[in-house]
Every structure is written in C-alpha cells, then in structure tokens.
Amino acid sequence: MEAAAAAAAAASPGSSSLEAVATAFQSRINELQDLALARNMYQATSVTDLTAVDTSVTAMEAQVQAIRRRLQEELDAIPKAKKLVEKSLKQQQRLQHMLANMPPGMHEDIVATPLEQSLMLPECFSFNTAVPEFLDSDFKIKEEPVAAPKKGKGSAPRRYISTEELDSLSSYMRGRLTLEKVNISINEVATYADVNAHLVACPKKKLSEDTWEKALELRDLAATEAVKGKHFFLEADIKGPGLKLDHTGKAILTVLRHLGRIHETRVGHHRVFILSKQC
Numbered sequence: 121m122e123a124a125a126a127a128a129a130a131a132s133p134g135s136s137s138l139e140a141v142a143t144a145f146q147s148r149i150n151e152l153q154d155l156a157l158a159r160n161m162y163q164a165t166s167v168t169d170l171t172a173v174d175t176s177v178t179a180m181e182a183q184v185q186a187i188r189r190r191l192q193e194e195l196d197a198i199p200k201a202k203k204l205v206e207k208s209l210k211q212q213q214r215l216q217h218m219l220a221n222m223p224p225g226m227h228e229d230i231v232a233t234p235l236e237q238s239l240m241l242p243e244c245f246s247f248n249t250a251v252p253e254f255l256d257s258d259f260k261i262k263e264e265p266v267a268a269p270k271k272g273k274g275s276a277p278r279r280y281i282s283t284e285e286l287d288s289l290s291s292y293m294r295g296r297l298t299l300e301k302v303n304i305s306i307n308e309v310a311t312y313a314d315v316n317a318h319l320v321a322c323p324k325k326k327l328s329e330d331t332w333e334k335a336l337e338l339r340d341l342a343a344t345e346a347v348k349g350k351h352f353f354l355e356a357d358i359k360g361p362g363l364k365l366d367h368t369g370k371a372i373l374t375v376l377r378h379l380g381r382i383h384e385t386r387v388g389h390h391r392v393f394i395l396s397k398q399c
Contacts, residue, residue: 221280221303276313276351276395279381280306286375293378295371305363305372306381312353313395316342346385347392355391 280303286294319327319335320342327335341347341354355365363369373393376382382393 217282218278218280221282221299276310276317277397278307278310279396281375281379281381285379289375289378293371293375297368297371297375301362301368302372302375305369306376308360308363309353309358309376309382309393310351310395312357313351316353316357317351341387341390341392344387346387347394351395352392353395355393 281299283299286297286299286302316338319331320338322335324332324335341352358365358369363372373382377384380396382395385392385394
C-alpha cells in the first residue's frame with residue numbers, strides 16, 4: 121500500500137503540467153474560434169465602411185488642393201495689391217498738393233455740377249467727368265479724330281506749383297508774381313489746350329466756317345512729330361483774363377518753363393507751348 125501511494129504521489133506533478141498545457145491549448149483554440157467568428161460576422165459591412173472612408177479621404181484631399189490653389193492665387197495677388205496701394209498713395213499726395221496750392225477763386229470750379237461741366241464743353245464730346253489727366257479720365261469722341269491726343273488721355277494736365285517751388289526761384293525771375301497768379305495761369309493754359317484738343321477732334325458739321333479753318337490749322341500742328349499726342353496751345357491763344365502777353369504774362373511763362381510745366385517749340389510761324397505731363 122505504501123509503495124502504491126508513493127508511486128501516485130510521484131506521478132501527480134507530471135499530470136498537473138500536462139493538464140495545464142491542455143488547458144492553455146484549449147483556451148488558445150477558443151480565442152482563435154472567436155476571432156474567426158468575428159471576422160466572418162462583419163465581413164460585408166466592413167467593406168462598405170472602408171469604401172466610405174476612402175471616398176471621404178479623397179474628397180478631403182480635393183478640398184485641400186483647392187485651398188492650396190486659392191492660397192497661391194492670393195499670394196500672387198499681393199504684389200499687385202501693393203502696387204495699387206502705392207499708386208493710390210501717390211494719387212492722394214497729388215490731390216492734396218493740388219488742393220493746397222489751388223487759388224481760392226478756383227475752389228468753386230472743382231465742385232461744378234455735371235450739368236455745368238457739360239455746358240462748358242463742345243457738343244461733339246461726351247466726357248465721363250472733368251478731372252485732371254493723371255486720374256486717367258476717359259473721353260469719348262463720336263467720330264474718329266484726325267490727329268487728336270490719344271483716347272484716354274483726358275483733359276489737359278493742371279500741375280499747380282507749390283509755395284516751395286515759387287520760393288526756390290531767383291528773385292529776379294519771381295519778381296512780383298504770387299502763387300495765386302501763377303496757378304490761375306496754369307489753369308488757363310490747360311483750358312486753352314482743352315479747347316484746341318476739342319477743335320482738332322470735332323467734325324466739320326459741328327463747327328462754323330471760321331472755326332473750321334482754325335481747326336484745320338490745329339490739326340496740321342497736332343500731326344507734327346513735336347506735338348503729336350500732346351496737349352498744346354498757341355501764343356495766339358493767350359488772351360486772358362489771368363494770363364496776357366504783357367510783362368507779367370511773359371514772366372509767368374518763363375516761370376512755367378523753368379519749373380517744367382510747359383516747354384516751347386516752333387512749328388512754322390507758330391509759337392507752340394506743350395503742357396508737360398504729370399511726373
């Protein structure tokens with residue numbers, strides 16, 4: 121009896137190890153069975169879910185590409201916007217300069233109504249607005265001009281001088297001239313140039329016989345190389361009231377030449393003054 125009990129006791133450790141291995145193996149089999157069931161159970165729905173995810177990801181990629189393109193367009197537009205801002209600031213400075221140096225008697229002219237402006241222009245012209253040249257105001261001519269300034273040049277430039285410019289002149293050149301006298305003369309010569317441009321562009325049926333003869337003469341002058349495409353007036357156009365061909369008027373013309381507002385040339389027997397464009 122004692123021998124049989126000892127043999128059973130010696131065999132029990134081995135049997136317990138075998139049982140543990142069998143239990144672990146069975147547990148692993150059960151896990152594999154559960155995984156297999158789970159895989160087969162949701163196979164149909166998993167394919168659909170993955171397809172939806174792929175579609176969503178593709179749509180998001182397309183949106184990201186569109187955003188990138190839009191950002192690139194904005195980046196490309198930045199230099200243009202900077203140039204526009206710079207030009208706007210320069211334009212603002214020019215307008216402030218003009219307003220600061222404009223003679224008091226001319227302030228009412230700049231707020232003229234559209235009706236008043238239209239009454240001051242010949243019938244053969246249709247202007248959008250009466251503004252200085254550097255504002256790029258366009259005027260429309262009903263008939264093609266022969267040798268008028270190119271379309272889009274607008275009215276003649278009115279580059280008023282400043283107090284600093286007048287003070288920079290030598291005393292003998294400045295004489296008794298005042299800022300108001302010089303700037304009123306600048307406005308007058310620009311008006312002369314506008315009238316000449318209108319006459320050059322007007323068709324014959326809109327002009328009287330005497331005016332038509334002058335228009336033909338102006339057209340010949342406007343077609344010359346020195347004058348072509350520019351605003352100009354003749355010495356014969358100077359009849360006041362602000363600018364006359366007297367001692368003061370000649371001094372004003374000298375000042376305007378010196379300050380670069382006009383330059384002079386001769387075409388045949390005509391003394392032609394050409395208005396300088398805005399710098």
